Amino acid sequence: xxxxxxxxxxxxxxxxxxxxxxxxxxxxxxxxxxxxxxxxxxxxxxxxxxxxxxxxxxxxxxxxxxxxxxxxxxxxxxxxxxxxxxxxxxxxxxxxxxxxxxxxxxxxxxxxxxxxxxxxxxxxxxx
Numbered sequence: 288x289x290x291x292x293x294x295x296x297x298x299x300x301x302x303x304x305x306x307x308x309x310x311x312x313x314x315x316x317x318x319x320x321x322x323x324x325x326x327x328x329x330x331x332x333x334x335x336x337x338x339x340x341x342x343x344x345x346x347x348x349x350x351x352x353x354x355x356x357x358x359x360x361x362x363x364x365x366x367x368x369x370x371x372x373x374x375x376x377x378x379x380x381x382x383x384x385x386x387x388x389x390x391x392x393x394x395x396x397x398x399x400x401x402x403x404x405x406x407x408x409x410x411x412x413x414x
Contacts, residue, residue, distance in 0.1 A: 325402075381411075383412065
């Protein structure tokens with residue numbers, strides 16, 4: 288199977304839907320069983336579906352609310368995709384609204400993500 292931009296767009300749409308609906312079951316559906324997820328690239332990656340599920344449960348479900356996200360751009364080279372998106376959410380821990388801009392590099396194995404590396408910046412919007 289040759290990976291197409293449409294295939295990747297469907298996966299990214301699922302990723303963003305899993306984020307905005309805070310659904311850890313949905314997020315793990317788009318990763319391979321042995322996937323790695325680098326939320327902070329200079330630290331150790333989160334490994335396996337169980338690790339990704341737990342990360343989303345603790346970070347996205349418990350610490351964020353009122354999430355909005357949209358894809359800004361998408362590039363594909365072979366089995367490597369680069370996606371840029373923007374999101375806003377209520378940071379329940381810090382007590383303010385946050386705007387985040389991110390670039391993610393995704394390595395695919397078939398139609399699932401085998402590796403995801405995030406590079407992002409954020410700013411506080413309100414208290």
